[in-house]
Amino acid sequence: MLLAICLGFVLSAHASPQPPPPVSPNPDGSRLLTRCFRAMGGPSELEQITSMHVEAALKAGDDSLGEIELFLARGNRSLFRFTQEDGETSSFGSDGTISWEQIPASEGGGWKLLPEEQLARRISVNNWLGRVLHMGAETTTMKTTGKVTFQGRPCWAVDLEYRNDEPMTAFFDVETKLIAGFQRPFQMPEDGLAESYVIDIIFSDWKPVEDVTLFHEVKLVISPDMSSLQLNYVTLSINDVPESTFDLPPQIKALTPPPPPPPTKESPDGG
DSSP: OHHHHHHHHHHHHHHSOOOOOOOOSSOOHHHHHHHHHHHTTOHHHHHTOOEEEEEEEEEETTEEEEEEEEEEETTTEEEEEEEETTSOEEEEEEESSOEEEEOOGGGTOOEEEOOHHHHHHHHHHHOHHHHHHTHHHHEEEEEEEEEEEETTEEEEEEEEEESSSOOEEEEEETTTOSEEEEEEEEEEEETTEEEEEEEEEEEEEEEEETTEEEEEEEEEEEETTTEEEEEEEEEEEESOOOGGGGSOOHHHHHHSOOOOOOOOOOOTTOO
């Protein structure tokens, strides 16, 4: 009897193997990002980008708003200029240590120092390529939620949680492997109530730039009212920005306190 019980136990154990762990049908978010980098030319080639220069035309719907010129370089250096259709200009930037802003004449004019966190926010809303390239470092989680249609294309949707920003969803084109854009919900006060909206940030017009492939059009579409902004890159170049581009303007140098003098060294005899 004991032998029969043991034999039955052994047979039942062999007859009922443990099922393998379930395999997710969705590719991992970090894997999708790596695929995207490869489609853009390769991670090592993208890491070779040390600076970028963009000249772009800005439109709201069919109306031209002006022109943007953006310089970026490693070391948190930046320079942003916006020239409106009426010729009024404004700018902001940093030499990597001191951040500043030129106030447009319609707002009083002048120059002022800018808190570093304000500069970072302004750069982030104008440097979408940087948001893509730094996605892995700036996010805490990347969760693929499934296959969806984004701007008429089959895409993998990946929910992103950021360390220092609001959550977003990224969309990776199933066929091209390139990132098609981002989506973010937000609320806007209206008549005393918080109205809910969704903004789509859409990347298109991918073209080669030296050894990599980069998007040359960024479109921001707000739903449900469907207002939009469109940024078309007239010029996009990499690794050709002179160091002097990020020198502080004279007006900002005048506002910057001089560095403290180096400490004096006493002579061995105390003199």
